[in-house]
């Protein structure tokens with residue numbers, strides 16, 4: 012890279028809470044080093060100064076929930092060489108994807124005084140449903156170390172070290188005692204994508220899946236174990252209908268429990 | 274055989290410290306007995322035991338003040354000999370190339386307090402894997418060299434133990450510097466001590482021990498016999514290699530795959546599983562790189578990823594890989610079983626999958 016121009020970094024927001032963008036701002040110690048290596052060209056959360064595209068690396072936060080989003084994501088894709096989605100909203104649809112299980116028109120009519128002012132889609136969907144995505148970084152919010160890892164890997168042109176195995180492996184690498192086995196606390200870790208560093212089990216809580224499904228998630232077997240530990244059908248439904256409710260494996264599992272609850 | 278009183282245990286620990294060893298042993302930070310640094314006998318799980326079954330582990334108060342009155346916990350000595358993550362080297366950019374700076378690997382001298390017989394066998398198995406062949410794992414070798422092993426004969430067996438089936442316990446027969454048996458009688462709490470090495474004898478020398486009486490070896494045998502009779506599990510190993518090789522398409526693998534979470538807990542807690550992955554990391558400046566080694570497991574899809582895809586995409590193929598490696602291909606590879614019957618994979622599997630049960634099911638309906 013040496014003498015070449017600095018790669019341009021852009022951060023984009025769709026339907027989201029801004030928490031994942033904040034993870035980038037939270038990298039206080041690393042921001043100077045980052046600014047050395049990249050031109051922060053478009054990051055409205057941090058600065059209203061905007062440089063023109065195209066951009067070498069685009070970080071996309073948020074899900075697609077409006078007709079305007081649908082147009083804007085195509086535009087973002089067009090001006091981005093490498094597009095990374097960050098967070099549960101961008102990778103799965105976020106908590107706002109709970110609308111996918113209900114009738115949006117009904118919400119709109121109840122919530123807003125002037126429903127006719129509201130223009131929204133029936134569903135909240137991940138970015139990858141609409142444009143090709145080069146890498147997905149999971150989490151709600153994303154983990155800042157992982158974000159730096161992805162950016163660092165991009166800069167040097169290598170694959171990021173972001174394993175898609177269970178949270179359980181993170182527990183075991185840390186030496187955290189399993190809350191399922193030693194306390195009987197239901198935990199979603201065995202079907203959840205690693206990345207957080209097993210925060211909840213380290214505080215004697217069960218994982219609730221904010222990094223979404225891991226590779227080959229056996230949600231059916233884990234649900235049976237949750238029931239055995241005393242979780243109700245409603246509790247099982249609720250845990251799969253969290254911020255990653257629209258991720259395929261979690262959606263299918265929650266649909267099963269929704270039917271059983273009916 | 275010598276006799277050491279309960280009250281001399283701290284003198285014993287001090288003697289080890291004087292020889293330059295830091296002590297690691299069983300302790301209770303929260304909800305399980307784990308191996309960590311200990312200072313004195315007060316750090317041991319005094320008066321505690323563990324109740325174990327498939328997918329469950331609970332600490333329970335004992336009605337005595339036993340120091341080693343539990344079985345095995347979620348961790349094994351593997352965490353010290355083959356650390357979960359380890360930096361192998363760092364590198365700096367220099368001109369058009371880079372310079373590798375080897376890791377200054379200077380592990381502390383550790384005394385392992387309370388190593389069980391199955392664990393001694395597990396260490397012997399990992400010795401074979403890491404330092405027994407033509408290619409030596411220097412980080413393992415360095416750590417192994419420095420270890421002083423204080424074994425403890427099991428005074429009770431756990432609900433998932435099957436060392437008797439695997440011929441790895443419950444009595445420590447080799448591979449220790451000193452081996453203790455804890456004996457609690459009305460009004461008396463003491464240990465019998467067997468020496469395995471000259472080093473062990475040396476540590477004992479300055480301690481206020483007495484010689485064992487004729488009755489003591491018989492007492493130890495009685496304790497061991499009682500433990501043998503308590504094994505929570507059994508595994509019939511008759512012709513096990515062929516049993517598994519001839520049943521690679523047995524329907525039982527499909528059944529276990531409907532339960533298995535491919536979470537990898539079983540391999541992480543197994544004291545013989547040795548697999549690791551290597552990660553190269555760079556910092557933002559692109560001037561520094563590090564190579565790290567981390568525990569890996571045949572239950573992940575990345576584990577068998579080669580150009581073009583994953584060799585074992587299904588959970589079925591991963592469970593089969595794990596179990597056949599432990600019980601069959603390990604024998605071809607290293608000349609011993611890869612399972613020492615410690616029961617950890619059964620206790621710490623969140624859905625209670627039981628290796629002994631899986632073997633039994635295949636044996637009963639084999640081709």
Ligand code: SF4
Pocket residue numbers: 178179180182183188189190191192198199200201209212217218536538623
């Ligand atoms: S606490 Fe949860 S994430 Fe950790 S090992 Fe147990 S089941 Fe897995």
Ligand code: SF4
Pocket residue numbers: 539542543544545546599611612613614615616617618619628
């Ligand atoms: S396979 Fe299970 S019982 Fe056998 S040594 Fe490993 S953890 Fe222990």
Ligand code: SF4
Pocket residue numbers: 540545546547548569570571572594595596598599
């Ligand atoms: S069972 Fe799996 S993780 Fe364990 S040593 Fe064999 S291949 Fe490695």
Ligand code: SF4
Pocket residue numbers: 532533534535536537538539540572621622623624625626
């Ligand atoms: S056997 Fe149990 S511990 Fe092992 S991967 Fe399957 S579910 Fe996890």
